[in-house]
Amino acid sequence: MRLLDKKKRKVVINITSLIDVVLLLLIFFMLTTSFVEHPGIKLDLPKTQTSSGDRSEGLELILQADGKIFLNGEPVEMTELSGKLQTQITLSPDKSLLLKADKEVPHGTVVEIMDMAKLNGLEKLIIGTRQVKIPAQ
Numbered sequence: 001m002r003l004l005d006k007k008k009r010k011v012v013i014n015i016t017s018l019i020d021v022v023l024l025l026l027i028f029f030m031l032t033t034s035f036v037e038h039p040g041i042k043l044d045l046p047k048t049q050t051s052s053g054d055r056s057e058g059l060e061l062i063l064q065a066d067g068k069i070f071l072n073g074e075p076v077e078m079t080e081l082s083g084k085l086q087t088q089i090t091l092s093p094d095k096s097l098l099l100k101a102d103k104e105v106p107h108g109t110v111v112e113i114m115d116m117a118k119l120n121g122l123e124k125l126i127i128g129t130r131q132v133k134i135p136a137q
Contacts, residue, residue, distance in 0.1 A: 058096030058124070059088050061113065065104035069113075081113070086120040095121060100128035 062070040069076045076084055089095055097117050101110050114125060 058092045058094050058098065059085075060098045060100065061085075061117075063099070063101040063105045063109065063113065065102040082116050082120065085117055085122075089117070089121045094124065096124035096126060097122050098126045098128055 060070075060072055064070075069078060069081060071081070071084055071088065085097075089097070099110070099114065099117075117125065
């Protein structure tokens, strides 16, 4: 009497769709992490050796060498800056301002804007700089 042999079934896990999803996520994160800086705003920050790289959750004010001013990425005229700063500082959770001024902006303009921000309720001011590496000796 001959018994029927049971054929063992091979288990196959198709991971093609999983690989597709992982590669799409990888491409997505690679593309989104490259847009951290503001590519449309040309700014040459002063160089320092002691820059701490602090990040602020508050406001960001950019002063370009040609006199253009941007508050949180939107262009603002100097005449309306005080009112917009007052509104934005009251809405800011930590009442902080990251000030990024081109190294060619006159010192008087930077001081005037710092004073304007302080008068409108600013509690913390962060000056944006670019850190340079010290060459090994």
